[in-house]
Amino acid sequence: MKLLDLNRQGGIGANCLFVQIGGVNLLIDSGLNPKHVGRVATPDFGKIRGERVDLIVITHCHLDHIGSVPVAMREFPDAPVIMTASSRILIERMLHNSTNVMKRQKEENDIPEYPLFSHEEIDRCARRMVGLNFGMVKRFHGVDPRHEIEIVLHPAGHVAGACALEVRHKHRGIFFTGDVLFDNLRTLPGAHFPTGHFDTIVTETTRGLTEREVGKERVHEVDALIKSINDTIGRGGSFLLPVFALGRMQEILTILHDARRFGKLVDCPIIGSGLGIALCDYFDEIRRKTQHVQFNRSTLKELKLKALPRKVTPGQDPQRNGLFVVSSGMLVENTPSYALASGLLGHHRNTIGFVGYCDPDTPGGKLLECKPGDDFIFETVHVRSKVKARIERYELSGHAEREELLEFALQATPRAVVLTHGDPAARKWFEGQFAARGPDIKVLDPVPGQTYQV
Incomplete structure (x- = not known):
């Protein structure tokens, strides 16, 4: 060969x-x-x-x-x-x-x-x-x-x-x-x-x-994610989950659906947007035609998923006391997650939780390297913010x-x-x-x- x-x-x-x-x-x-x-x-x-x-x-x-x-x-x-x-x-x-x-x-x-x-x-x-x-x-x-x-x-x-x-x-x-x-x-x-x-x-x-640490197995990481969402909502904050549109969006929505069904997820608005939501229809089609996935589009209805407003004002906290599930997963510039993060980062009550790989050169990768109190610049929207929100990472790699x-x-x-x-x-x-x-x-x-x- x-x-x-x-x-x-x-x-x-x-x-x-x-x-x-x-x-x-x-x-x-x-x-x-x-x-x-x-x-x-x-x-x-x-x-x-x-x-x-x-x-x-x-x-x-x-x-x-x-x-x-x-x-x-x-x-x-x-x-x-x-x-x-x-x-x-x-x-x-x-x-x-x-x-x-x-x-x-x-x-x-x-x-x-x-x-x-x-x-x-x-x-x-x-x-x-x-x-x-x-x-x-x-x-x-x-x-x-x-x-x-x-x-x-x-x-x-x-x-x-x-x-x-x-x-x-x-x-x-x-x-x-x-x-x-x-x-x-x-x-x-x-x-x-x-x-x-x-x-x-x-x-x-x-x-x-x-090297995955003991106690960081996927099931424990899912539990930790749900607990952090509940805590953030309980403190009056918003939780931003930046996700990849293909695969990760549908997986996270299913995790949230299961947690709510079994009474583990606090009652709060869940807001989604982007290509990942459109792809939910395709995942439903794959389920029906190939039985290769276990995703049903009814998940969105049962979660009462709300659409993100078309215009998100950079640097402004939306103050929804809700959960945002939006792309991109690495906070790439000019995406909904990037704009939302620029408004959420400067407030102690909020949390930004990453559930996938972030390249070190992307805004998401750079934010993960920051310490509380550091300055972080969202260059393309001209926003400078102190890192006050909790920045978390969960080992849910694909x-x-x-x-x-x-x-x-x-x-x-x-x-x-x-x-x-x-x-x-x-x-x-x-x-x-x-x-x-x-x-x-x-x-x-x-x-x-x-x-x-x-």
Whole structure:
């Protein structure tokens, strides 16, 4: 197998692997780097220009994995695109929203390259996208039909539609984990991977630097979150939950619904907004068509979810004595959570609680590093605030624990392991563990833009 990482900056960004297996050329994912704008945020397709791509595989619908799919399809107009049936329901909505965001960024920041693709191009691309059921064996070949591979998609947890990719060529098996979560969520069962030998494992490493403390298990973190919400409301404050629109929004709403149903959540207004609310309809459709998720749109009605006003005044505390569940999860500029945080932060009675990963360079990541009394500047809305609200973080990650990924890889007794989707230090932890526990395993941490024979 030959492998080339097209993610220009490496780490977690515009995820995209070009893989050559048995005469078949695969492109696995085609994301957009949230830290960059314009062409530099896309995979470096120039590295494989002139190469043939026989198949594009999408592991799931987060934008760091699908944000440049129409660009890839433009580059390789003959390549079919496969994904799970659930991802097929979601992908067009996610891409259309991305176009809208890029149009807004073009106007606000004068980015001439945006949007990278139009709504019309997404509609044209959709005809080439095919959804497969988990466990279905599909055969593909390159130019020469004698060179054939088998592909199977396996449930990877993480988010609705997420899959791992198993590729078989002759007697050799290669397994790409994609983004994976083994824990069951309220809305989604955990990953279900095949056991036994694989020649090569290509694994994500997101939480390589994170060791979950005893007592910080998911069930305890959910309890702590509900208690903090109750306490904040009881003190007359508001609680802001910044969430990712795809997956985390629906999971949190289900957690709140269950807590209220069993009398654990205080009676208070729950206010939501953004793409995540619109995606609730898609999750309901996935439940009805594939039984892959356990989310019913009636959850919104039973929670009596209220819509966030279209205009949120930055720097102004809304004083709703309620719970705000809005995106973005990292308090990215020009989002509802960013505007709300600028008004809530300066008051002791309020709480801002993060339930997912925050990149250190985002406003959310920077706020998590602050101490009470520090000054915090919301640059794009020109607000300076003292950190007076409680800033909390709950370990409700959508990614597997590092030990779980390590154990899965080791039980497969692979000849080689390839490390992907993780910061350098996170990958380093995995590299050290494999050196200690699987010294005969060849471990590869690919440099972007370099081709490797695995």
